[in-house]
Amino acid sequence: MLNNKVSKAVRLAIAFGAVSTAAFSASSFAAEEKDGVEKVERIQVTGSRIKRTDLETSSPVTVMTAEEIKLSGFTRVEDILNQLPQIEAAESSFLANGATGTATVDLRGLGSNRTLVLINGRRMQAGSITSQVADINQIPSSLIKRVDVLTGGAAAVYGADAVAGVVNFVMDDQFEGISLNVGTSGYQHNNDNKYIQGLMDEKGFEYDTGSTGIDGKSYSIDFTVGGGFDGSKGHAVGYVTYNRQTELLQGSRDYSSCALNGAGQSCGGSGTTPNPFFDIYPVVDGEVDYKQNFYGYLDPNGTGFREDDGYRYNYAPVNHFLRPNERFTLGTFIDYEINETFRPYLEFSFMHNRTAGQIAESGTFYNEEILFDYNNPLLSDAQKQQLQGLFSQDGTDQFVAYIGKRNVEGGPRSDNLEHSSYRILTGMEGELSDNWSYDVSYNYSATTSSSVYKNDLLSPKIAPRVGAVGTECDEADGCLYYNVFELGGVTPEQAAQLAGVGTQTGLVTQVIYSGYISGEFDWTLPTASLPIGAVFGVERREQDYERVSDTVYEEGQLLGQGGPSPSLYGAIDVNEVYGELQIPVLDELNVSAAARWSDYSTTGSDTTYSIGVDYTLADTYKFRTSFAKVVRAPNVGELFAAQSIGLWSGADGCAGDPTAADAADRPAYSASQCANAGVNDSQYGSIGESPAGQYNQLSGGNPALQPEEGETLTIGLVASPFENFNFSVDYFKIEIEKVIGTVGAERILNNCAETGDEFFCNNITRSPSGSLWLGQAGFVTNLSDNIGGRTWEGIDATAAYSMDLENASLKFDINGYYSMKKEVEPILGDSTLAYDCAGNINTDCFASPKWRHTANVNYIRDDWRVGAKWRYYGGIDYDGTADASLIENGGIGSYSFIDLSGSYSINEHVTFTGGMNNIFDKEPPMVGNTIASNANTVAGFYDTLGRFIHMSVNLKF
Numbered sequence: 038m039l040n041n042k043v044s045k046a047v048r049l050a051i052a053f054g055a056v057s058t059a060a061f062s063a064s065s066f067a068a069e070e071k072d073g074v075e076k077v078e079r080i081q082v083t084g085s086r087i088k089r090t091d092l093e094t095s096s097p098v099t100v101m102t103a104e105e106i107k108l109s110g111f112t113r114v115e116d117i118l119n120q121l122p123q124i125e126a127a128e129s130s131f132l133a134n135g136a137t138g139t140a141t142v143d144l145r146g147l148g149s150n151r152t153l154v155l156i157n158g159r160r161m162q163a164g165s166i167t168s169q170v171a172d173i174n175q176i177p178s179s180l181i182k183r184v185d186v187l188t189g190g191a192a193a194v195y196g197a198d199a200v201a202g203v204v205n206f207v208m209d210d211q212f213e214g215i216s217l218n219v220g221t222s223g224y225q226h227n228n229d230n231k232y233i234q235g236l237m238d239e240k241g242f243e244y245d246t247g248s249t250g251i252d253g254k255s256y257s258i259d260f261t262v263g264g265g266f267d268g269s270k271g272h273a274v275g276y277v278t279y280n281r282q283t284e285l286l287q288g289s290r291d292y293s294s295c296a297l298n299g300a301g302q303s304c305g306g307s308g309t310t311p312n313p314f315f316d317i318y319p320v321v322d323g324e325v326d327y328k329q330n331f332y333g334y335l336d337p338n339g340t341g342f343r344e345d346d347g348y349r350y351n352y353a354p355v356n357h358f359l360r361p362n363e364r365f366t367l368g369t370f371i372d373y374e375i376n377e378t379f380r381p382y383l384e385f386s387f388m389h390n391r392t393a394g395q396i397a398e399s400g401t402f403y404n405e406e407i408l409f410d411y412n413n414p415l416l417s418d419a420q421k422q423q424l425q426g427l428f429s430q431d432g433t434d435q436f437v438a439y440i441g442k443r444n445v446e447g448g449p450r451s452d453n454l455e456h457s458s459y460r461i462l463t464g465m466e467g468e469l470s471d472n473w474s475y476d477v478s479y480n481y482s483a484t485t486s487s488s489v490y491k492n493d494l495l496s497p498k499i500a501p502r503v504g505a506v507g508t509e510c511d512e513a514d515g516c517l518y519y520n521v522f523e524l525g526g527v528t529p530e531q532a533a534q535l536a537g538v539g540t541q542t543g544l545v546t547q548v549i550y551s552g553y554i555s556g557e558f559d560w561t562l563p564t565a566s567l568p569i570g571a572v573f574g575v576e577r578r579e580q581d582y583e584r585v586s587d588t589v590y591e592e593g594q595l596l597g598q599g600g601p602s603p604s605l606y607g608a609i610d611v612n613e614v615y616g617e618l619q620i621p622v623l624d625e626l627n628v629s630a631a632a633r634w635s636d637y638s639t640t641g642s643d644t645t646y647s648i649g650v651d652y653t654l655a656d657t658y659k660f661r662t663s664f665a666k667v668v669r670a671p672n673v674g675e676l677f678a679a680q681s682i683g684l685w686s687g688a689d690g691c692a693g694d695p696t697a698a699d700a701a702d703r704p705a706y707s708a709s710q711c712a713n714a715g716v717n718d719s720q721y722g723s724i725g726e727s728p729a730g731q732y733n734q735l736s737g738g739n740p741a742l743q744p745e746e747g748e749t750l751t752i753g754l755v756a757s758p759f760e761n762f763n764f765s766v767d768y769f770k771i772e773i774e775k776v777i778g779t780v781g782a783e784r785i786l787n788n789c790a791e792t793g794d795e796f797f798c799n800n801i802t803r804s805p806s807g808s809l810w811l812g813q814a815g816f817v818t819n820l821s822d823n824i825g826g827r828t829w830e831g832i833d834a835t836a837a838y839s840m841d842l843e844n845a846s847l848k849f850d851i852n853g854y855y856s857m858k859k860e861v862e863p864i865l866g867d868s869t870l871a872y873d874c875a876g877n878i879n880t881d882c883f884a885s886p887k888w889r890h891t892a893n894v895n896y897i898r899d900d901w902r903v904g905a906k907w908r909y910y911g912g913i914d915y916d917g918t919a920d921a922s923l924i925e926n927g928g929i930g931s932y933s934f935i936d937l938s939g940s941y942s943i944n945e946h947v948t949f950t951g952g953m954n955n956i957f958d959k960e961p962p963m964v965g966n967t968i969a970s971n972a973n974t975v976a977g978f979y980d981t982l983g984r985f986i987h988m989s990v991n992l993k994f
Contacts, residue, residue, distance in 0.1 A: 095649030110987030138454030166543030226983025288354030301922030301965030306349030352397030473556030680737030720807030
């Protein structure tokens with residue numbers, strides 16, 4: 038039999054290490070019987086490189102098994118992980134405007150850049166030219182054996198970025214046989230939301246009603262083959278997968294068929310409409326008089342202008358709710374034992390992914406101040422007379438105008454995104470002695486990607502084609518005037534002359550040289566029976582990042598981009614030395630420690646460390662605690678990105694008319710407060726709100742950045758008080774200083790207005806009209822720096838119980854997360870600016886319930902099983918001021934989603950799996966445009982599209 042202590046440790050680790058479905062698979066540990074003696078295999082688990090026989094760890098690890106993944110019906114890995122309460126939605130297929138085309142993981146809501154993603158314990162490379170973090174699209178869901186989520190800092194074990202923790206995808210590299218899996222899925226919803234339908238009726242907007250049928254369909258084919266060769270000395274696994282996701286537009290759901298305004302109480306939309314809008318100011322004595330202005334659009338019933346009466350364009354229906362996607366992956370895992378001291382191995386993977394983010398038509402977007410005179414050939418006589426009368430001018434005078442015209446004649450914009458990534462890992466491992474082994478590897482991974490932005494309007498072409506002073510448009514040479522001064526005067530041919538294409542391409546590479554030895558010393562402490570284990574290793578990482586923008590992107594010529602998108606070049610190298618110790622002090626008490634010294638080419642050297650203790654009481658209760666110092670080094674984008682004008686979503690508290698009858702239309706701040714924020718007396722009361730809730734900011738990199746530094750603490754209890762039942766409760770606290778981030782453009786505005794502090798006010802630049810969105814002369818400077826702090830506290834709780842029935846079994850489990858604190862300090866040490874996102878949502882806080890859980894019940898009998906899952910999201914408070922609907926409703930109420938799934942094996946070769954998620958077709962909570970990430974929702978977090986129906990068949994031989 039196994040050593041009694043080892044047996045107990047293994048039993049406890051299995052009970053305590055897993056949470057979501059109950060246990061490690063049998064292949065997680067092994068005991069080989071030879072000559073009547075069982076040989077215990079040393080294995081390595083997430084959170085340590087020490088190979089031991091006991092699986093013990095002082096850090097909590099959440100495990101999601103292959104079976105749970107299969108029953109979820111999802112083939113997109115980000116959808117699979119977003120079911121875990123510890124994960125917040127990051128980049129996903131439910132984002133369109135500004136999407137990177139990648140899928141990322143955000144553990145604890147601390148950001149994807151503070152979550153380290155591994156494959157078989159080794160880190161992934163950056164995912165694309167627009168993302169600095171790993172793209173989990175590269176991972177074939179059908180070959181995942183399990184997903185280990187290590188919560189708490191792990192920088193000493195795995196290096197920088199593991200601040201929130203680690204997500205380790207353990208692949209089935211020992212697969213045996215041939216497997217073919219074919220699946221399909223789709224969404225169904227009943228469009229019967231009377232609230233938003235009423236809002237659209239008020240605006241005269243069209244929308245769909247009734248059942249959508251099955252839409253947003255997905256198709257997948259996964260083929261895997263594996264087995265031993267050369268007398269079982271070697272083993273090889275190969276796989277090929279294909280997945281195709283069809284698109285869904287926001288017009289497919291009534292609750293997303295119009296864009297809610299910031300208050301969330303009416304269908305908003307864009308002031309850039311198919312009918313041209315104008316913000317016009319007279320030129321007096323050669324200077325623009327910003328005290329006088331006219332804001333309105335072409336009169337549909339006449340030949341002049343009509344003052345703005347709230348007419349807006351409903352841009353929502355043509356936007357993507359779910360992006361189309363086509364993904365192909367292939368790869369192999371090969372290992373071969375020449376002898377016990379030399380076992381070479383190879384991992385290779387390749388992915389090609391294509392997607393497109395479609396958003397509403399481009400437009401002129403009030404991008405620049407254009408000078409006109411009254412000899413303009415496009416102005417009608419009625420328009421000339423109207424403006425001259427309004428501004429007391431004559432035919433020799435001039436005026437300036439900002440023009441907003443939606444390019445409906447040219448069709449929607451589309452960002453076509455492609456990624457090709459490959460990863461080659463080769464190395465060797467073997468036994469140095471009975472107790473010590475080595476592992477040496479070379480890891481090269483690269484991602485090439487491109488962004489081709491189509492059908493946007495080019496800013497340099499606008500002024501000549503609207504007859505601006507000092508420009509020429511010679512119709513004899515084929516130049517067509519862009520006839521914005523006539524209702525319906527713009528033709529597709531005119532629009533085509535303004536359209537352009539912007540292209541970005543690039544290459545991201547990562548090279549890792551790694552080597553370590555792992556084993557056990559020949560001696561033990563006098564008080565313990567197990568020896569001391571250790572790891573000693575070295576590692577070098579080389580990261581190169583290149584993004585090349587064409588001239589169109591470099592100069593910010595595309596009007597729908599909000600500003601330039603410059604090229605980006607950078608490289609980071611790091612050399613590291615690390616070690617781990619696991620010290621059995623007593624048979625029931627273990628102490629573990631790890632340390633890592635890192636020397637960065639960009640920020641110099643740093644040291645991280647961790648220490649953990651676990652104590653087992655009566656073979657049933659295990660107490661564990663760990664403490665770690667963690668770091669996150671600034672990435673290439675944070676260091677080297679060019680500073681440029683872009684957009685932020687929110688509100689300008691100085692915009693609005695103080696005499697307006699509706700309080701929502703008045704400025705949030707007084708004239709004196711707005712004077713702090715750069716608004717003079719003539720501007721106050723005449724600054725318009727951005728209809729789309731988007732304003733300008735100057736953002737970019739900072740080469741003087743230093744690493745973030747943090748400390749993590751976990752304290753937990755895991756127990757199996759009686760047979761077939763186990764539970765765990767773990768408290769964690771994460772404190773981070775020198776946080777790389779920005780104060781936030783809206784926070785800068787608000788704090789300047791309220792305090793007059795020069796630290797904030799010096800970062801506000803108003804345009805001559807006082808606007809922060811008309812043109813690009815007005816903006817908020819919002820650059821990155823090591824200025825912030827974060828303090829996160831919470832509790833993870835899990836439980837699992839199984840019972841045997843007659844010829845069947847019944848299993849229950851629950852995985853919950855309670856968020857106690859998510860305190861953000863925009864400026865470290867300034868408590869007046871600190872805010873807590875736990876249980877709150879606003880422009881600074883992601884939707885973060887204090888309590889969230891998933892609970893499963895599964896009935897398993899012979900060749901079939903059925904299961905139900907309850908996914909619960911606690912209520913969330915709203916402490917903002919813009920979203921009146923959330924204020925009235927007291928925030929977002931609690932949400933429950935119920936999923937059903939099942940599988941049936943006809944025989945040992947054929948298995949059918951199917952199910953329905955969100956069986957009651959519950960809609961996601963609707964929020965206004967200052968909160969929504971897409972389509973009036975927190976997209977990808979709550980169930981976004983209604984019921985999800987899936988089915989698949991697996992053939993295995």
